[in-house]
Structure formats: structure tokens, C-alpha cells
Amino acid sequence: MKGAQQAKFPALDDKALQGFDDMLHVLSYTIKKISCEVFLHVSCKSSGGRDPHATTLAIFKLLSSYSWDAKVVLALSALAVNYGEFWLVAQLYHTNPLAKAVAVLKQLPEVFERADALKPKFEEINNLIKATLDVAKCIVEFNEIPSQFITSDASEMSTAATNIPTAVYWAIRSVVACATQIIDLTGLSHEYVFSSTKP
Template identity: 60%
Template sequence: MATVVVPPRMQPTRLGRGDRNVFTMSDDTPAMKQILETHAPDGRDSGFDVKPLFQIVEDIIHHSTSTVPWITHVTREHLGGLEDRATQNGFNEMLQLLAHPISTVSCEISCKCSGGSDGHSTTKSICVTLSGYSWDAKVVIALAAFAVIYGEFWLVAQLYLSSPLAKSVAYLKQLPETLERVDLLKPKLESLIKLIGAMLDVTTCILRFKELPLQYITSNTPAMATANAHIPAAVYWTMRSIVACASQIMNVISMGPEYVFFMDVLSCCRYSYFLVIFSIILKNTLY
């Protein structure tokens, strides 16, 4: 009987020091020091709102799995059309300005996740790429970059039975055989979907803080001080979760159906837990 060898990066992941200290991450911890040192906003995103871009990300996440009956979907109450958003002031200009960083980060995620780079190093590298943006813009751009990878994966998965082009691409990605393993794939992809939902929830909270009328709320109030202290860590762990999700998808593509056995559900659950706590903290501050 053939022996299945588990690649090193598929081994169960243990909580590292940074993971155990997720809720005590202050400016003094080495991990957050590294992330904060990359943060050098230069006002490049001050002229536009990234919320419409975030709404596109939500659309992609929703529509990606809307035809898969056994997946618990990430839904939105109101899914507006792209045509409606295109009429918003500055929408097209915003997309033009962010197209390059989205593409750059998407390529960075794909390459480093395929190469087995560790999560913190990849996340830090993304932060360096996006150093000139505010915290809310960083996380939305990173989510958009992930949505490109995630959306392309599911677009091929949905169309390969009906489109000759998608079928050829699917075979190169080893998707047909992988998708047939519904018994193994279902619980593992559902954990991935739940993590993505937690990522969207935290990002929604971060964007709501930006919408607060700062002329009536000073930054030294307890609520704002709490939010400002947690938002950098919340952005970091959302990006770290993006890297974890992308790694799962890239490994499914690169390793085929065998990888389904080794999808790291534990990491997805752990990151989901982190992000849920951040959501609770930020929501309590908001409300």
C-alpha cells in the first residue's frame, strides 16, 4: 500500500507566541512592532472612499459559492449591481488608482502562498507593499486581492461543466477530481467560508469607525482610544487570515485532490475565533 507523505507545511499548526498573545498585542510586542514600522500613510487614499470596493469584495464572496448547495453562504442583505456603484462619485477613479496595488498584492499572495512562505512574513510583506495607505484602505485592498484569487477559483469550478474553456483550465488546476470529493471537501470549505465571513465582519467594523463624525468625537475618548489601539492588530489578523485562506486554495490547486485530506481546518477555526473577538471589541466600542 502506498504511503501518503504529508508535506511540511501541511502539518498541524501550533499556536505561536504571537498567536497566543493576539489580544494583548501592544506596540511593544515584536510582531506588532514590525507591522507598525511598515505603516507610513502618505494620504494617497484620502481622496476616496474604499467602501464601494469592499462591497465588490462582498459580492464576489457571495456569488463565488452561491451555486454550491452544501456551503453555508456569506450573504449580504442588499446586493446592488456594479452598474449602480459605477454611478457613485469617484468610483471609477478609485478603481483605477487601486487596480495596480490590488494586482500587486494578489500576485504577492499567490506566489508566497504557493511557495510555502510563513503567514507572518507574507502578511508583513503585504503591509510593506501597502505602507502608504491607511489601516482601513490596507485591509480592503488586501481583501480585494484575495477576492481575485478566490473568485477565479470558484468561477472555473462553477463553469467547467458547461464551458470548454473553463473545463480546460479546470483540468490544469486539477479541480474536477478535487470537487468530486464532496464528503471530504464540505466541512473543510465550510470552515474556510466561516473564516472569510469573520474577515468581512471585522472589516465592516473598521470601515464604520472611519465613518464616525470625528468633529464630534475626539481621539482621546475611551471608546476611540480602545478602537485605535485594536484596529492595527485587527487589520494584521485579518490579513493573516487572508493569507491562511489563500494558502488553502493555492494548495488545493497545486496538490490536487490529495491536499483535501490535509486542509488545515484548525487554523481556520483559530483565526475565526481571533476575528470574532476583535469584532466583539470593536462593536462594543461602536455601540
């Protein structure tokens, strides 16, 4: 069995491992930079500064060396890295003592205790995330179509290819919108939580 596993997954040499580590470092740095752009957007928004379009363009500039599918995947990764913990704690808050303790440390109980009142906002965010994931999957699948199946006179392919940048723009702008809403809901602002629950 061990020999079969080695045949399937050959051992990586030090050079390959170093290349993999370098790639992970670059990707994690890029994801952090995307997160910084989103946080900058939220902090400027309260003072009447940066709009979502400017933030989306800043993220586009940051990701200029990446392919279209990589751009949208990295933006969604930044959203997942920064807010995945919140969603996990939110789902387990009422049934798991560890999740409850994490919520207390992050000062989130007010948000979770008013989950019923905030449910429509959370559902809207979840719906937008799901729609953005669907768009991202389509972009990735489009880019994975083998070249032998693409003819030079395929007008549908060329039309689809010209629409990819627009789809990526709106996917990234959706990530900015979702992150902004999540920050607003979890930003420890009692005024926001209480005003959101008023009829």
C-alpha cells in the same frame, strides 16, 4: 427624465475620467502585487521558506501608504479577484454546462467531484472569509464615524483606534491563510486532493 439624471450624475470631464482611470490602474496594480506576495508565500512554503507572518508584513509594507481600512479592503479585494471565479464555478459546477467547461479547462473536476469529502475544508475557509469580512466592515465603519461625534476625552474611541492596526494585521493574515488553503485545494496537485479525502 434625462435632465433629472444629468442633475443627479453630472457628466465627468476628461480630466476627472483620467483621474478615475489612473486610480483604477493604481488599485489593480496594488491588488496584483498583493496576489504576488501570497503566491510567493505558497511557493516558498513548500520549500520550508516564508511563514504567514512574513507574508503579512510584506503586504503591510506594500500597503504602507494606505489607510488602515483601505489596507484590509485591498487585501480582501485581492482574495476576491483571484478566487471569486473558483467559488462561482464551484457553486454552479453541477448545474451549469459553462461552469463545468470552465472547471475542465482549469483542471478542477477532481476537486469538485470530491466536494463532499472536501466540504469541511471549504466550510472552514468560508467561515474565515466571513469573519474577516465582519472585521473589515467594523474597521471601515469605525473610520467613517463623523468627527463631531468623537470627543477628545472618549477613552473608548482611543482604545478602539489603538486596536485597529492589530485587527488589520489579523485580517490580512487571514486572507493569506485563506488564499493558501484555496491554492492547496485547487493547485492541481492530485496528491493533495486524494490525501485530503482519505479518512
